[in-house]
Amino acid sequence: MSVPKKRTSRSKKRIRQTIWKRKGYSSALKALSLGKSLSTGKSKSFFMRRENKA
Template structure:
């Protein structure tokens, strides 16, 4: 027979939720940093092929 589980305290729920939110924050921060380095051309981990303008 199934037995209901005990309720998780509000403090534990809040801690877990904040950890989950912070993971997303750090991933977004890294993505923004990588995009910034790519746009300025200072990236050392990615090689972006630059298009050359042709004068006609």
């Protein structure tokens, strides 16, 4: 027989929400950092093919 689950407290809900938001923020920072390094040409971990316009 199924039993209704107890309600999650507000503090637990907020903790989970902040963790979820923090993960998105950190991945956005990493993407921005990679984009900056690619645009300046100082990337050491990501290789991009460059075309010669000569």
